[in-house]
Amino acid sequence: MMKVGLTGGIGSGKSEVSRRLAEHGAIVIDADKVAREVVEPGTEGLKEIVEAFGGDVLRPDGSLDRERLGAIVFADAGKLAVLNGIVHPKVGARVQELQDAAPRDAIVVYDVPLLAENGLAPMYDLVVVVDASDETRLDRLTRLRGMSEQDARARIAAQATREDRLKVADVVIANEGPLEDLDARVAELWGDLRARAA
Structure with a gap:
C-alpha cells in the first residue's frame, strides 16, 4: 500500500x-468528510462540541452549524485548538479503520x-x-x-x-x-x- x-x-x-x-x-480518504462524519447528530463528537461551545452551534434540526462554529473558531486560536482537540482524535481513529479496509496494493x-x-x-x-x-x-x-x-x-x-x-x-x-x-x-x-x- x-x-x-x-x-x-x-x-x-x-x-x-x-x-x-x-x-x-x-482510494481517497478525505479528512474533511471524515471530520463531518464524526460530528453527525448522535455522535460523541457533536456532544463534546456542544459541551465546549454551547447549543448555539446547532441548527434547528440538531446538526452542527459549521458556518457558525467556523466563525467562532477561525477568529480565536484558543477556541480552534479546543475544537481540534475534540475532532482530530476521532478523525484519526476513523481514518485508521478506512485504511485497514483498503486492498494491500x-x-x-x-x-x-x-x-x-x-x-x-x-x-x-x-x-x-x-x-x-x-x-x-x-x-x-x-x-x-x-x-x-x-x-x-x-x-x-x-x-x-x-x-x-x-x-x-x-x-x-x-x-x-x-x-x-x-x-x-x-x-x-x-x-x-x-x-x-x-
Missing part, C-alpha cells in the same frame, strides 16, 4: 485534484487540509501539495464560494503559510489556471504514483 498525503490551502483546488485521483483509481490518497499545520508529512510515503497564490485563492473563495473577503482572509490566515506548505512537499501541483489545466497534471501525477508503487 502506498500512502500519499494530499494537501493545499483553502481555495487551492485540492478537492479537484482529489476527485481526479479517485477517478484514476486511487492500493494507492491510498489522504486528502488532509491541515497536513502541514499538524506536522503529518512523516506519516506518508509521498506528500503532494496543490499550490496557488493567496490572491488566486482569495478570488476563488469570494467569487466561487461566496465568502466575504474578511472571512476568506481569516481562513487563509488560520492555515499554514504557502512557504510552510511547500517545505513539506515531495510533489507540487501548481493550480493557478482553469480546472481544465489540472487534468493533464493529475494524469501525470497518477502515472508517477503508479510507477513509484510498482
Whole structure:
C-alpha cells in the first residue's frame, strides 16, 4: 500500500485534484468528510462540541452549524485548538479503520487540509501539495464560494503559510489556471504514483 498525503490551502483546488485521483483509481480518504462524519447528530463528537461551545452551534434540526462554529473558531486560536482537540482524535481513529479496509496494493490518497499545520508529512510515503497564490485563492473563495473577503482572509490566515506548505512537499501541483489545466497534471501525477508503487 502506498500512502500519499494530499494537501493545499483553502481555495487551492485540492478537492479537484482529489476527485481526479479517485477517478484514476486511487482510494481517497478525505479528512474533511471524515471530520463531518464524526460530528453527525448522535455522535460523541457533536456532544463534546456542544459541551465546549454551547447549543448555539446547532441548527434547528440538531446538526452542527459549521458556518457558525467556523466563525467562532477561525477568529480565536484558543477556541480552534479546543475544537481540534475534540475532532482530530476521532478523525484519526476513523481514518485508521478506512485504511485497514483498503486492498494491500492500493494507492491510498489522504486528502488532509491541515497536513502541514499538524506536522503529518512523516506519516506518508509521498506528500503532494496543490499550490496557488493567496490572491488566486482569495478570488476563488469570494467569487466561487461566496465568502466575504474578511472571512476568506481569516481562513487563509488560520492555515499554514504557502512557504510552510511547500517545505513539506515531495510533489507540487501548481493550480493557478482553469480546472481544465489540472487534468493533464493529475494524469501525470497518477502515472508517477503508479510507477513509484510498482
